[in-house]
Amino acid sequence: MAKISLTLIQTFYQVARHGSFSGAARELNLSYQSAANHVRRLEQILNGRLIETEQGAKRIALTPRGRALYNLLHPELDIMLERLTKLIENQRSALRVGMPQAIFFYLFPKVLTRFREEFPEMEFAVYERDTVLAELVKNGSLDVCISERYFGDPVVPQRLLGSYRLSLVYPRAWGAAPAPAEVPAWARGRAFITYEPGQTLRNLAVDFLGRDGAQVQPAISTSGSSSVKRCVEEGLGFSIIPSWCMQGEEAAIASVRLTNLPEVRVYFGSAGFLQKHPSVQRLFADCQAELVGPVLEPPRGGDLAHPAL
Structure with a gap:
């Protein structure tokens, strides 16, 4: 059987807790579709339905198997995640970020200047590569990646920063x-x-x-x-x-x-459990402030969680 990731479990837990995909999406800073995809993927791994939905209904209902899983997780999952968050906040003295060499060389000094105003004691470790960034985040070698690739991987959620020519x-x-x-x-x-x-x-x-x-x-x-x-x-x-x-x-x-070539999109991704970490949220905000507008064209449609594929 395929391995069950914490991201999928956490999404199911929040969907069951809120009684809707939209409530879980707001809690986890995901798109509605990503929350639904996480649950469907978990159901595929477990080979059984966990949630029942009706066409047009805003709320969901747990199947007997879904109720059993929720009861197994509650409230231990909340306690575990809280302890994990505190451990990371207390111990993390470095933010490990991967991005293509050109983005760091040409664009990132201004972002880094703004970021270090708030986190002057934090080491900013950069891995300058275009390939294997998703794998490095998934295996714990990187915390954040800025990439011109959309991975489509629920373990490494991405938000669209903008695009360039x-x-x-x-x-x-x-x-x-x-x-x-x-x-x-x-x-x-x-x-x-x-x-x-x-x-x-x-x-x-x-x-x-x-x-x-x-x-x-x-x-x-x-x-x-x-x-x-x-x-x-x-x-x-x-x-x-x-x-x-x-x-x-x-x-x-x-x-x-080359206006006859498609725009190149730039995505900000991180390990799912770090999305709400203060340093990751600040880095994303600084990337928006320094890059979107001056360098990158802003996303169209206003939804950073949904890259237009």
Whole structure:
């Protein structure tokens, strides 16, 4: 049988306690759909219904099996979670955060400055990667991740911060800029500099340049946008990087904003049991204050818990 996570148990417990998915969602800072999905997943693992709902009804009813599970959890689960929260609050002196190198290098200093005003004694440990962030949060190696990937994993709940555009960057000595629609044809035969295999932005760029069956073979692969941009500055080739990596007019590099490519979404995720921890809530608020508007386009529809897939 698949392992039962604390997140699924906690969601079921709150749904049963409040008598509705919406009440549990408010309590746990989840979307209604996420709360419902957690319960359905728990039912699949246990191979039996725990909750009965009627079409259009706002409240739920526990099945006999659901009532038995709730009685088993109450009130011990509340006590356990309270003790766990106090232990974390008393012992946590570091916040471990994973994010792509470019986000930390170009965007995060202002967020970190604001965050440290409230938590000056806390160590801020950063893991600069794009891949494996969800797995690192799940195994306890990270507390928070900021990612351009939506994991769809209930153990690592995510909120949409905003989105940004990509830009073509190339040595200014190469001449006039191509129109966005002409970039794939313009790129053929030119050295392409990009990210390590598996990274989100590499995949987007390769798909874009490979339209109409073109073969895309990177000349240089690096770990992040700062390294990619440095190679372009040296005249080694062209790349596709976040538009915010360009700091105004630059002497060695020209750029073209690729409005014909989809926006790249940025998500804030954390371990489920840390969502209400003061340092995690503060970091999310600081990311909103420093990034959404000045750098990232705000989410459309106003619901940060629901990424539009």
